[in-house]
Every structure is written in C-alpha cells, then in structure tokens.
Amino acid sequence: KETKRSEAEVQRMYERWLVENRKNYNALGEKERRFNIFKDNLKLIEAHNSVPERTYELGLTRFADLTDDEFRAIHLRGKMVRTSDPVIGDRYLYKEGDV
C-alpha cells in the first residue's frame, strides 16, 4: 500500500526521526537510500495500523531505516545451537493443579 502522506510530509517525519534517533550518515547517497527504506517501513506501519481490531501497533522504531535483511544481520544473532546437550529439569514441569 502507498502511504497517504505527501512526500514533503514524509520527508519532515524522516528528518524528525533522524534527530530523535541521533542518526548520521556519512556515505554519499546514504541518506537518500535510507529515506527510501524509511518510506517502505512507514507504508508497512500504516497498512498494519489501519486494520481495525489489531492486537498490536507498529511504529517508527530506531530500526525504521533498516531493511529486514539488514536488521536480521545486525540485531538477530541468537543461536539455537549449543555446545552441550541440554539438561531438562522437571522442577518447573507443569502438573494439573499446580499452585
């Protein structure tokens, strides 16, 4: 979905977001490239939030200038694989009637 906001309005939102999140881009053309990603994320947010009865809301978090691939590569580094086999304790095993 396209955002209903004007380009100028989105640009103002982006500038405000840059200040709030203390973002600086040094590379040539980086700010423009990030702006396009920001716009894509904004569209996603507006599309999600426009559906009534959603249980949760999306917003312009500090990751709003990242693509999904970039976000995954930088911030999602949890590894399921462990060096040893897990020991499963039964102290918290749920039994009917637990208090």
Add this chain to the structure above:
Amino acid sequence: LPDEVDWREKGAVVPVKDQGDCGGCWAFAAVGAVEGLNKIKTGELVSLSEQELLDCDRGGNSGNFGCLGGNAADAFEFIIENSGIVTDKVYPYTENDTAACKAIEMVTTRYVTIDSYEDAPHNDEMSLKKAVAHQPISVMVEAENMKLYKSGVFTGPCDHWYGNHNVVVVGYGTTERGEDYWIIRNSWGANWGESGYIKLQRNFHNSTGNCGVAIRPVYPLKSNSAFGLLSPSMFKLGALIIFQLIGWAL
C-alpha cells in the same frame, strides 16, 4: 499458578539495556536471568556485565562469538566455570567485541555466582508459565517482525520453529480483552516497544509458543547461600559476626 506475574514489580529486573549495533542479545538474556535470580535469592538487584561475556566467553569450547552471536545456555556455562560474573560498573558495556578479555581480580571485586543451569521442559507453555512464576527465564524467539513493534500483544507473523533472538521472559498476564501474553524484556533500549518490553501472545495453538518462545527456555540456578564475595549481604553478615565477637570479648 498465579494469573499474572511481573518480576519488575518485585524489583528483580534492572532497567532495560541497549545492545546497540552488536549482536550480543545472548549476553543480555543470560545476564538478565542471572540478575533476576540473584535478586530473588539474595535480595540484591545488581546490574551485571554483558561485556565480560562478550569479551571473555569465546573461543575454546564456547559456542558464543561476541557480537556475532551466541546463546544464553553457553553463557551460563561460562559464568559457572569462571566462578561468577562481575558488575556492569566494573566491566562496562562498549557495544563492540574488539577488545581483549580484561582480567578482573575476582577476589577484590563484587561479582555474582550461579550454581548451575537447566532447561525448562521444551515446547510446553504451561511449564514455561510455571518457570516464570518462579524466576525470569531466558528464551529464544523469532524476532524479525518485531522490528517495528510499538505496543500491544504481538501475535506475529513469525516462525514458530526457530528462534534468532535471545530475550528474558519476566512475567505474564492477560489483557482486559482476554488476550494472554508473556512480558518480555528486550535489549533494544527503552525507546523500542513498550519502554523496551514486548507483550508476546501466550497460549498459542502450537506447543512451540508463538515465535518459538517455548521451544527451549533456559534458566540459571543458585542456592540461597551462594553470595558473591564483598556483596552488601556478606558485609552485613561479616559486620554482625565482628560485633558479636566484640560483645563477647567485652
């Protein structure tokens, strides 16, 4: 089991931290669980050092790789083998893993120990609920679509079979509309989500839990007597004994 639990209200959760552009979620999840357990067992809430794990828990047999990733279980293993973990103040966070491990003299520094760690029963949200009723629990979730989360009960979409982000479950509850949720402490700063937390759908139709939250929960264990040396509790105990001895001598 209680209908709701929130370890923040019991003072067992330190303020939300920010891992920045370092993939050290595993260290934050491990440290968060140990901080909570330490508060429950000793009455003391101490902010502990993720940086020590990032710098020192790597290489050899460790499955952790600093900012390139890891898991909380291997971090617990390190804390046990290292005979404890030092505080944030002693070994502060730098958002990178380029420095060598600093040798902190454990005898003269405050630190916190754990005895062991184990998994809660896998793929069982009721057991996870029971575990969270006792202490904060480290879990792995699939967090790709949490990137832009702002508020409310997150229902996905996300993969239910594979986690890629380590976080700490610090409670659970139910909204007025009847939506059950886990209270999850993230490490993306207090400006993300609900002041750094996310409510994740609980009682999912799949045993894995939504976003895989129940696949493989893990928690540290600590006996009541396992105080860190030079902790205020130990100081108090030492002072009491000294005063008692002086009293007897007089």
